[in-house]
Amino acid sequence: MSQQGAALQSYNNELVKCIEELCGKRDDLQKQILSEEEEKQKLQNDIRILTEKLAKLNESLAKKVATRQEYDKTIAETEAAYMKIIESSHSLLNVLQREASVLKDKGVPGFANASTS
Template sequence: MAQQGAALQNYNNELVKCIEELCSKRDDINKQILREEEEKVKLQNDIRILTEKLSRVNESLARKLAARNDFDRTIAETEAAYMKILESSQTLLNVLKREAGTLGKSTDLRCANVGHSPHKD
């Protein structure tokens, strides 16, 4: 019987040792879980902050793209109007030169006629 008692004591000691090892491993896992939960909360907070920043950047970018498009449209319209002014200026200059030439010839004729006029004042 003493031998059986000693075997039972041996089994009991091993069982206690195994249970203690399992509890120790459980505690290690629990510490890892707590660290990872803290990391998860931190990462979720970082994601929230970055998502808010991304939203603000996207809104700002949309406003700036719209403003740039307005500038592009205004520049294109202004350049087109300026080209029309240049074309009109060139046309006006050509008309003026032609008229000046015609007037110059007409004036030369009048001057020639005045110089040879039979009527003297």
């Protein structure tokens, strides 16, 4: 019976040792879980902050793009109007030169040098 008691004691010791190892592994795993949950919270906070920054940046970009489009439109309209002024000035100059030439040909005094000045 003493042999059976010794075997039982050996099994008991082995069982306690296995339970302690399992508890140690569980504790290590719990530490890893807590660490990863903390990292997850940090990343979620970072994502929230970056999402807010992205939204503000998108809003700013949209306003700036709209303003740039207004500039482009104003510049295009101004250039078109300026080209019309240049064309009108050219046409006016041609008419004036033609009229001066006609007056010169008619011998109107004071127009003899009009085309050379």
